[in-house]
Amino acid sequence: MKQLLAILVDGSVYASWLFIISAGLTLIYGVMRILNMSHGSFYALGAYSGAAMVGWYFSTGSVPWFSFVALIAAALVAGISVGLLVERGLLRFMYGRDEVVMILVTYGVLLIMEDAIKLIWGVEPYFAYQPYTLLGRTKFAGLSFANYDFMLIGVSILIGLALWYGLNRTRNGKLLRVVIHDREIASALGINVARIFTITFLIGAGIGSLAGALTAPGLSVVPGMGIEVIVLAFAVVVIGGLGSITGALVGALIVGMSRAAAVHLYPDVELFVIYAVMGLVLAFRPQGLFAVANARKI
Amino acid sequence: MSALLKTVNLERTFGAVTAATDINVELNTGEVVGVIGSNGAGKTTFINMVTGYIQPSSGDILVRGKSIIGKSPRDVSLAGVGRSFQVPQLFQELTVLENMLIAFGFSVDRKLSFLKPLRSKEKVEKAHAVLREYEIEQYAEEVVSTLPQGVRKLLDIAMAMLAEPGLMLLDEPTSGVAIEDKFLLMDTVMAAVRKSDAATMFVEHDMEVVLRYADRVLAFYDGRVLADGPTQTVLSDAKVQELVVGHHLDLSENEASTSKESAHVRT
Amino acid sequence: MKTRSLALLFVFGLVVIAGGLLLPQWMSYLFTIAMGKGLVVLGLVLLMRAGLVSFGQGLYYCVGAYVAGMLTQFVGVTDILVIMLASVAVSVAIAAIIGLLLCRYREIFFAMFSMAFSMILYGLLVRNQFLGSTDGFNVANPSLLGWTPGAEASSDLVLIVAVFLVIVLGAVAWRYLKSLSGYAGEAVRENEIRLEYLGGSVFRVVYVKYIIAAGLAAIGGTITALVSGHVDPEMAYWTTSGEFVFIALMGGTAHVAAPIVAAVLFEALRTYAFAVSPYTWQMILGFALLAIILFMPSGLWSLVERFQNKKARKTS
Numbered sequence: 001m002k003q004l005l006a007i008l009v010d011g012s013v014y015a016s017w018l019f020i021i022s023a024g025l026t027l028i029y030g031v032m033r034i035l036n037m038s039h040g041s042f043y044a045l046g047a048y049s050g051a052a053m054v055g056w057y058f059s060t061g062s063v064p065w066f067s068f069v070a071l072i073a074a075a076l077v078a079g080i081s082v083g084l085l086v087e088r089g090l091l092r093f094m095y096g097r098d099e100v101v102m103i104l105v106t107y108g109v110l111l112i113m114e115d116a117i118k119l120i121w122g123v124e125p126y127f128a129y130q131p132y133t134l135l136g137r138t139k140f141a142g143l144s145f146a147n148y149d150f151m152l153i154g155v156s157i158l159i160g161l162a163l164w165y166g167l168n169r170t171r172n173g174k175l176l177r178v179v180i181h182d183r184e185i186a187s188a189l190g191i192n193v194a195r196i197f198t199i200t201f202l203i204g205a206g207i208g209s210l211a212g213a214l215t216a217p218g219l220s221v222v223p224g225m226g227i228e229v230i231v232l233a234f235a236v237v238v239i240g241g242l243g244s245i246t247g248a249l250v251g252a253l254i255v256g257m258s259r260a261a262a263v264h265l266y267p268d269v270e271l272f273v274i275y276a277v278m279g280l281v282l283a284f285r286p287q288g289l290f291a292v293a294n295a296r297k298i
Numbered sequence: 299m300s301a302l303l304k305t306v307n308l309e310r311t312f313g314a315v316t317a318a319t320d321i322n323v324e325l326n327t328g329e330v331v332g333v334i335g336s337n338g339a340g341k342t343t344f345i346n347m348v349t350g351y352i353q354p355s356s357g358d359i360l361v362r363g364k365s366i367i368g369k370s371p372r373d374v375s376l377a378g379v380g381r382s383f384q385v386p387q388l389f390q391e392l393t394v395l396e397n398m399l400i401a402f403g404f405s406v407d408r409k410l411s412f413l414k415p416l417r418s419k420e421k422v423e424k425a426h427a428v429l430r431e432y433e434i435e436q437y438a439e440e441v442v443s444t445l446p447q448g449v450r451k452l453l454d455i456a457m458a459m460l461a462e463p464g465l466m467l468l469d470e471p472t473s474g475v476a477i478e479d480k481f482l483l484m485d486t487v488m489a490a491v492r493k494s495d496a497a498t499m500f501v502e503h504d505m506e507v508v509l510r511y512a513d514r515v516l517a518f519y520d521g522r523v524l525a526d527g528p529t530q531t532v533l534s535d536a537k538v539q540e541l542v543v544g545h546h547l548d549l550s551e552n553e554a555s556t557s558k559e560s561a562h563v564r565t
Numbered sequence: 566m567k568t569r570s571l572a573l574l575f576v577f578g579l580v581v582i583a584g585g586l587l588l589p590q591w592m593s594y595l596f597t598i599a600m601g602k603g604l605v606v607l608g609l610v611l612l613m614r615a616g617l618v619s620f621g622q623g624l625y626y627c628v629g630a631y632v633a634g635m636l637t638q639f640v641g642v643t644d645i646l647v648i649m650l651a652s653v654a655v656s657v658a659i660a661a662i663i664g665l666l667l668c669r670y671r672e673i674f675f676a677m678f679s680m681a682f683s684m685i686l687y688g689l690l691v692r693n694q695f696l697g698s699t700d701g702f703n704v705a706n707p708s709l710l711g712w713t714p715g716a717e718a719s720s721d722l723v724l725i726v727a728v729f730l731v732i733v734l735g736a737v738a739w740r741y742l743k744s745l746s747g748y749a750g751e752a753v754r755e756n757e758i759r760l761e762y763l764g765g766s767v768f769r770v771v772y773v774k775y776i777i778a779a780g781l782a783a784i785g786g787t788i789t790a791l792v793s794g795h796v797d798p799e800m801a802y803w804t805t806s807g808e809f810v811f812i813a814l815m816g817g818t819a820h821v822a823a824p825i826v827a828a829v830l831f832e833a834l835r836t837y838a839f840a841v842s843p844y845t846w847q848m849i850l851g852f853a854l855l856a857i858i859l860f861m862p863s864g865l866w867s868l869v870e871r872f873q874n875k876k877a878r879k880t881s
Contacts, residue, residue, distance in 0.1 A: 410749065
């Protein structure tokens, strides 16, 4: 029973983390049809800027609670500015190209960003544990949980709601959905698709960086952390259906719970379980659970 | 003797839309059938079902007495049903000859060889012979994407005919082809088709083409078969004229006798 | 293949072997690794010609390497021919199973799914203490038909075998690309629907290529394992597969020699770049990748073709 509770909680925490990471990835794909491999690097960027900012912040001896704001601000600033650079400086010249070519392009961006991060922040690990320990722990049912992890769940729900609201209730959000459905029609309707693309990429990059920053306090920030993440994010996004935020949520839950179960019951197959689940879903529904409609063109 | 093609109460719906319903058609060897109807009338849906591209919602399709329901386009092709496309489906970045050789390899040889070169002297000659028959031999070394629509249509049809299908379905063979070239194209195609004794069904919007080449006409309207009979009869039918053809078609004796003659030329 | 080309190839092979034996150890070592990687990329190119970019060739590269390692280190089998056969057999068996699922996918799904399989192996190896986890383990020296060379000579042995394999497999691949199965790859890339209507099975065409690519990757992995004397799970990490994709793009898919030449260039560049500035190697790769995609999408081989065309025009 205790183990079940541990699995559920761990699974939820992991799922929240996965959702925050994957939401940006799936959004960018849905709108721009680009599977952004460099998403992992934005995650790392957020983690490094956030951790560095927290480190500096606490050295100034300011109010501890505010470090959260500093953390988030640093990540968003870093993510959005680099995102702007990547989108305006490179991607916008490549729209309309084959999807696989875009993977290769974003792979190039990933490689560049990985080394750029190393050059800026070095290869030694960063620790930004203060926000994590600041929130304390909760004990119940004989288990001990970090409150920071619960906050993560809260944040992911917030982000989910914000995205839902943004896409369904705001004018810009509806424009985004039109573009997701059919880029050509959207363009023919007079929608400024290029601007939509920029906004989308910035949102995706921003959320990605935010994910990194929020994760940083819970672990050590090291080179290569982005690369491990992209593989997981991809599994989540594919299970949920490329382009679907709801899909990312459901996918995150499925992967999160499966992984938590594996970690507690049979740790050796952790990564295997995630991909086995992905394989299982794809075997029955090759387009994912909540695939975005794709008009047939023959 | 079972008909070459027989559809029984064929129906296809897409959600609330009934694309085709109550389609009962029989086709025999050697027949040349024109399929007419305005856009959305169900013609292409019909062809897509008969070639296995989509599955009917209900009803049956029998080729030589055997049902092809559930079969993939590949299996249907292997069962002797050939098809050309409204938008020619070709290997765009390869040359006409390469397209032909690949078609030969899959339709005729049916063996996925690993080391035997595709371009053997013998095969190249055979391919050239077919290209000659369709009067596009001079384009053999050209890359398909650089060629005009008429040539691409002919290649598309030539490739489909290689397997010597018993039933050949041509989806708008003259669409996109310049008016002055339409008859030339159809002459070439029908000559090749008549040589092989295949039954042919072609979807057409150009009534002059239908008049000239079809002995029988299937008129589609609103997902149903409005009329099915000899060309002259169907095209002069009041209903058909009202809903499909319009009243301006010149069904003078000249045209009629030409098409009757061409119908009887076959042996 | 014309006799002249065959003769040239043979002479080239001899020259390379002689060079390998005479050049300093580190150079011939690099060259051997390049040969190994070139073979992996050759398989990848076969798939790319069919329109499929696999981000998971590292899976079979790693399998080939680990089979070689396990045979030499744990079973005591060191004969290089036996090892080659075994690693190809194991790889092909795995590919035959995975391919049944993977080859139904295209485009980004194929790319990412293939990556996933490679990462599964990585995950399994990293957790496996017996196989050394993240450290991997060492590989004993190979032998040939009873002859057990010393440490130095065994690298020469691997070099010779590598060059031999590259020439033979390259020639076979060249011939393969001229067959129906070879052309079928391009047909799949250009128009799958047409292929199906011609009675061809797109799945079968892709499946066969996937298995061939797996076999080639295994050979590459075995070569790498035997010459470097070490294997580790990094070989299955998706960035290794990314490297293969990069080399494939660098060389282009026009000719069977392109992957080999590109691999040699790549290894040379990498060694130099790493020596000069280890923290910017990936960045250089990234910029180079973008440059290739933007300015030279057919790879470096398009330069060769341009040169050949110029020559042809001059003589006519």
